[in-house]
Amino acid sequence: MTARPNACWWSTPPQARRGHRWIRPPSRDPCLGEVALNAAATDAELLTAASRGENRAVEELLRRHGGRLHACAWRMLGDADTAVEIVHDVFMRLLAKAHELRDPGTVATWLYTTTLNHCRDHLRRAATRMFRDSAPLHETHPDLAPGPHDRIERSDRDRLVREALDALPEDLRATVTLRFASGLSYGEIAEVQGCAPGTVASRLHRALQRLGETLRAAGLTREAL
Amino acid sequence: MTDERDVHVADEALAYLEGDLPGPRREVVERHLATCAECRSAFEAVGLARHAIADWPADPPIPHDLATRVLASAGRRRSRGGRRAAELM
Numbered sequence: 503m504t505a506r507p508n509a510c511w512w513s514t515p516p517q518a519r520r521g522h523r524w525i526r527p528p529s530r531d532p533c534l535g536e537v538a539l540n541a542a543a544t545d546a547e548l549l550t551a552a553s554r555g556e557n558r559a560v561e562e563l564l565r566r567h568g569g570r571l572h573a574c575a576w577r578m579l580g581d582a583d584t585a586v587e588i589v590h591d592v593f594m595r596l597l598a599k600a601h602e603l604r605d606p607g608t609v610a611t612w613l614y615t616t617t618l619n620h621c622r623d624h625l626r627r628a629a630t631r632m633f634r635d636s637a638p639l640h641e642t643h644p645d646l647a648p649g650p651h652d653r654i655e656r657s658d659r660d661r662l663v664r665e666a667l668d669a670l671p672e673d674l675r676a677t678v679t680l681r682f683a684s685g686l687s688y689g690e691i692a693e694v695q696g697c698a699p700g701t702v703a704s705r706l707h708r709a710l711q712r713l714g715e716t717l718r719a720a721g722l723t724r725e726a727l
Numbered sequence: 728m729t730d731e732r733d734v735h736v737a738d739e740a741l742a743y744l745e746g747d748l749p750g751p752r753r754e755v756v757e758r759h760l761a762t763c764a765e766c767r768s769a770f771e772a773v774g775l776a777r778h779a780i781a782d783w784p785a786d787p788p789i790p791h792d793l794a795t796r797v798l799a800s801a802g803r804r805r806s807r808g809g810r811r812a813a814e815l816m
Contacts, residue, residue, distance in 0.1 A: 555805065561794045568793060573786040582787040589789070593797045598804070663779045682780045707741045707773065710780075714772030717779055724778050 545609035553600030564593065567610060570684040571617045577683040578621040578675060580664055588620045614684070614694040618676050625672070659722065666716040674709035681706055736760070737769035744774055 543551075543562065551559035568589055575585035595616060596609075603612060667675055673695070680686045680694060681702075688699040695702065736756045742748050743756050760767050790796075 555801075557798050560798055560801070564794045564797065569786070569789050572789045576786060577783075586790055586793060590793060590797055590800070594800055594804070597797075597801050659782075660784060663783065666776075666779075678780070682783075683786070703741070704738075707738060710741060710773045710776040711737070711769055713779070714774070714776035717775055718772060722775070722779070724775055 544607070546606035549596070549600050549603070549606050549609050552597055560593070560597070563596075563609075567613050568593075571613055573683040574614065574679050575617055575621055577667065577679040578618070579624060580668065584624060588617060588624065592616050592620060608693070611690075611693045614680065614686070614690075618680075618694070621676075622672060662717060662720050662722055666713050666720070669716055670709055670712060674705055674712070677702060677705040678709045678713070734759070735763065735766050737766045740766075740770045740773040741777075743770070744777060 541562075543559075545563065545566070548559040548563050548566075552563060571589050571592065572582075572585050575588045576582050579585055579588075592613060596613065600606075603609070667678065670678065677691060677695065680691045681688075686694070688702045691702045692699045697705075736743075736759045739748060739752075739756055743753065748756065760770060
């Protein structure tokens with residue numbers, strides 16, 4: 503997750519070094535100038551350009567991290583549209599805070615940490631709403647209690663897995679999500695969660711054991727998957 | 728002295744299933760599992776969870792216009808900031 507060591511993307515292009523005349527590509531903003539934004543640029547370099555208003559830098563950062571951040575938020579929340587909004591808000595925050603990032607080399611870590619924080623905020627707000635809205639309903643409308651129809655719906659495999667994941671404590675769910683939805687290594691997860699890689703391994707183990715026990719208790723077997 | 732086969736190995740389920748245990752340790756774990764129902768149950772639970780996660784539905788694609796939306800929002804924010812700065816001058 504650390505910045506990749508590579509040549510500066512603003513350095514003189516090879517053809518210029520070889521003595522050819524380098525025609526500067528057309529600039530989108532004459533005040534900023536055009537930069538050679540490409541896959542070789544580090545996240546930190548892209549962020550610097552993005553904070554100056556270089557649209558292509560934002561596009562490249564989104565291309566590089568957007569999908570995995572979205573997968574992370576989607577698994578944490580279970581709602582794809584909200585996950586998109588969270589990725590949008592995280593990138594907005596990234597652009598607003600670009601100058602304040604102490605170590606721009608850890609842009610990816612910052613992105614995942616902030617995405618998880620946004621997810622937690624969302625879950626807390628949703629839990630508060632659920633508590634506020636549902637308590638009176640259960641008290642005043644006992645006929646709304648889950649019935650046979652709901653039990654059939656709940657037997658749906660994906661929904662069982664979703665519920666088992668939701669039942670995990672937040673830190674364990676985040677570890678599972680970062681590992682299996684975003685594909686981060688133990689070391690990268692440790693950076694995002696601010697813990698040792700050994701703790702990540704232990705959290706993953708606990709999370710999967712709990713998840714498996716919940717699924718087994720719900721009647722799910724490996725044969726049914 | 729405790730026989731190594733008596734020491735529970737449930738904590739090693741994930742490392743075992745992901746093939747991260749060195750050969751000699753795998754053998755110890757397998758010998759223990761042959762006699763310990765408790766650890767076998769833990770291994771089965773972790774295995775079931777791994778299967779369930781592998782069977783997750785594919786991630787929904789990120790909308791194509793997300794970059795455009797972020798850029799539009801950032802542009803609006805910049806123009807608001809510019810207007811505020813102009814008002815202060």
